[in-house]
Amino acid sequence: LTLEERIANYVIEGSKEGLIPDLEQALKKYEKPLDIINGPLMAGMEEVGRLFNLNELIVAEVLQSAEVMKASVSYLEQFMEASDETGKGKILLATVKGDVHDIGKNLVEIILGNNGFNIVNLGIKVAPAELIEAYKREKPDAIGLSGLLVKSAQQMVLTVKDLKEANISIPVLVGGAALSRKFTHTKIAPEYGGLVLFAKDAMDGLELANKLAD
Ligand code: B1M
Numbered sequence: 607l608t609l610e611e612r613i614a615n616y617v618i619e620g621s622k623e624g625l626i627p628d629l630e631q632a633l634k635k636y637e638k639p640l641d642i643i644n645g646p647l648m649a650g651m652e653e654v655g656r657l658f659n660l661n662e663l664i665v666a667e668v669l670q671s672a673e674v675m676k677a678s679v680s681y682l683e684q685f686m687e688a689s690d691e692t693g694k695g696k697i698l699l700a701t702v703k704g705d706v707h708d709i710g711k712n713l714v715e716i717i718l719g720n721n722g723f724n725i726v727n728l729g730i731k732v733a734p735a736e737l738i739e740a741y742k743r744e745k746p747d748a749i750g751l752s753g754l755l756v757k758s759a760q761q762m763v764l765t766v767k768d769l770k771e772a773n774i775s776i777p778v779l780v781g782g783a784a785l786s787r788k789f790t791h792t793k794i795a796p797e798y799g800g801l802v803l804f805a806k807d808a809m810d811g812l813e814l815a816n817k818l819a820d
Contacts, residue, residue, distance in 0.1 A: 617650025620670025691722035775800035
């Protein structure tokens with residue numbers, strides 16, 4: 607097997623045996639740690655999603671795959687470029703109500719956190735009321751919402767409605783597999799009193815956040 611196939615396989619099989627030495631090897635081959643995440647590790651996750659959809663994997667197995675992904679990201683994090691910049695603003699980050707997927711959100715936290723943003727990660731299944739409370743407490747400059755389920759896209763519509771009712775109008779950044787730019791602009795944004803931006807991945811999220819900070 608090639609290095610890439612082996613790395614994808616750790617995720618698919620939910621096994622960590624040999625993972626770190628292979629990641630070390632990948633660090634020498636790839637220009638940036640994020641390329642390993644976006645390349646072979648994500649390819650493994652795609653395959654997990656495909657097999658899960660076909661009922662060839664059960665939730666417990668997918669959880670193990672998630673563990674491997676998390677272990678990989680946390681190992682690679684130390685090699686990621688971190689800028690000396692700070693004070694680009696505070697961002698509240700949450701996976702929306704009803705959704706437990708947090709790998710993408712946590713990647714956004716790492717990448718924005720490494721690039722000068724102060725991230726307050728509220729975790730998963732965050733109800734609008736909890737978000738509003740955190741807004742009052744933290745006084746953030748923006749809010750980031752993540753969600754992977756189709757129903758999470760709908761939950762984002764409800765969430766921004768509640769934010770608007772609470773007189774919150776700071777920029778909201780949304781991301782996650784079930785979302786699209788079109789859904790963001792036609793369904794979420796019209797329900798909010800401020801800017802709503804769609805990020806297709808964590809790097810896109812950083813670019814958008816940087817634009818907001820300028
Ligand atoms: Co679930 N799951 N899952 N799952 N899971 C999906 C999302 C699914 C597509 C799999 C499938 O069926 N093919 C499917 C959703 C179907 C749908 O609604 N369209 C699904 C389902 C159905 C479910 C359950 C309902 C299964 C069940 O119980 N019967 C259940 C839901 C529970 C709930 O939320 N209430 C469930 C549970 C789980 C696990 C707990 C087992 C586990 C999650 C563990 C965890 O996160 N701690 C899990 C996993 C791992 C997946 C897949 C396989 C992988 C997700 C992932 O971590 N990807 C996923 C299939 C897939 O995506 N291929 C699937 C890697 C991650 C880095 O990517 O999160 O997309 P992602 O983040 C990307 C971008 O989306 C973006 O940036 C990241 C990349 O840079 N991004 C943002 C994300 N958030 C952002 C926020 C931003 C900016 C960018 O700014 C704020």
